[in-house]
Amino acid sequence: MKTYNIFISHAWKYSEHYHKVVQWLNEAQDEGQFKWKNYSVPEHDPLIDPNTTYGKKKLKEELEGQIKPTSIVIILSGMYAAYSEWIDFEIDTAVSCEKYIIGVKPWGQERIPKKVSDNADVMVGWNKNPIVNAVLESNKGE
Known part of the structure; x- marks a missing residue:
């Protein structure tokens, strides 16, 4: 498996x-x-303030360290408007590291951020089966 x-x-x-x-x-x-x-860590260290120059640099280093060892990056495009700077960084890092990108459309939303759709290898709906199938079809497992 x-x-x-x-x-x-x-x-x-x-x-x-x-x-x-x-x-x-x-x-x-x-x-x-x-x-x-x-490889995700959804809760961040509360001592890192992403609104400071140092905190932003530290958070980017941590995100890069999380993305580099992966084969697949899943981008939840529904968060894009509020967090475009961070999602742009995640996408740019994934692209530069040649990761397979699965873009997930937000539930009930037709418009997809251009940055996500332009860089995703595949776009899928907000549901279990499309996401699982995209992982399996990526052929990026070991």
């Missing part, structure tokens, strides 16, 4: 979306579809 190393974009304010994707990937693992390792 293949194991997939996955980073899921996340924002602390939208952690329920992150946790839902984790739940779906865990269910797929429990069903024997694949194994996966989560």
Whole structure:
């Protein structure tokens, strides 16, 4: 059974979306579809203030360290408007490291941020099966 190393974009304010994707990937693992390792860390160190120059630099270093060892990056595009600077950084890092990018459309939303759609290898709907299928079809497991 293949194991997939996955980073899921996340924002602390939208952690329920992150946790839902984790739940779906865990269910797929429990069903024997694949194994996966989560390289995301949705809760940040409260001592790092991303609104300061040092804090922003430190957070970017941490995000880069989370993305580099993965094979797949899942971008939750529904958070884009509020967190475009960070999601842009995650996308740019994933592209520069040649990661397979799965873009996830927000539930009930037709418009997708151009940055996400232009860089995603595949765009899928907000549902378990499309996300799980995109992971399996990526052929990025080990």
